[in-house]
Amino acid sequence: MNTKARFDQGYDVQHDGDRQIVTWQGDGLSWVAYVILPLGLLGLLPLSLTAFWFVPVILIGGLSFLVYLSFQSQSLTLTPTVIIKGGQEYDLAKISEFLIDNPMDKEVSVVAPPGMIIGGTGIAGASLAATGLMANAASSAVLAGSMAISRAAAKRRFRVRMRYGARVVTLARNLKQDRAIALFDLLTRT
Template identity: 60%
Template sequence: MKKATFTQGYDLTPEGDQTLVSFRSDGISWAGYIVFPLIFTGLSTLFGTPFWPLPLVLILGVGYLIYLMFQRQTFTLTPDGIIKNGAEYERDKISEVLIDNPMDKEVTISGGPSMIIGGTGAAGASMAVMGAMANATTSAALGANMAIARSSAKRRFRVRIRYGSKVVTLGRNLKRDRAIAIFDLLTQE
């Protein structure tokens, strides 16, 4: 029988009376590994044109965003509160710890009924086929978009604290289980 691996979802490093909490972001969804190479390939065709700086800037910008999605995140627990980005938030003034997901919303797609105009003969039949193909392409694109959004939403959970009227993000780009583990750490007495 194989022993199960125990993973907390974060690392704790004691530093005197403080504890550094560190964890990795969960990165990008499977869709990113498909979509980003296609975008980069498409943009690379502009390198031989007068617009060559545009794809270079876009590729570098998107590359930096992807780099940030895999970075280690930290915050510090103190006896009196939480330190994040050099600011200390007093424990007594933290009204709640919450987990949210900015992409976890119901997606509503609406549209009018499609009308396919056709007639007798070759011209009418080809118009009917073109209308049906356009409708099928639109449906496929909407379905793919919804699948990518659902996949991305699985890695977009955030752990946040409410400090007065301000909401402070302690961790972002997390899978649900890692976010719950950090939430449990913050809400234990």
């Protein structure tokens, strides 16, 4: 027995006369953030017992606001002649292009000077060589972890933007690629 596939266009459209009010939710945080944020907050706990108790409070408040922004509902209004976003009207005739970009998805190049391991004979030389190898392996692991976190976060950072004269105006942010493409398709059909 076949079941009907669920159709999700990635946004909701409400018609109000000749206006279309388009709303959607931000796609939130990547799974890595749910691992990193609690560990970071645990690292701040010792500061809360000192005279610098206000630092964790400010950081937790700031991070909470950033998490809220990544999930918040966003909207714009389409009419036959303008796009309305954030109280500003943009004439459709003056929009030269719509684009999708991702500020975190850039080519990453890692540059490091050639390493040198110094060693010698005997127990002291062997321990010095082992220490150098372990330091090199640890820095490589940290670099690989950082790149993995960046790639995971980039999956939910797509933006839909438009070029309006010399400005680039962001219409949607904190999206997965599929939702960004759906909004892009809606805007280019208008």
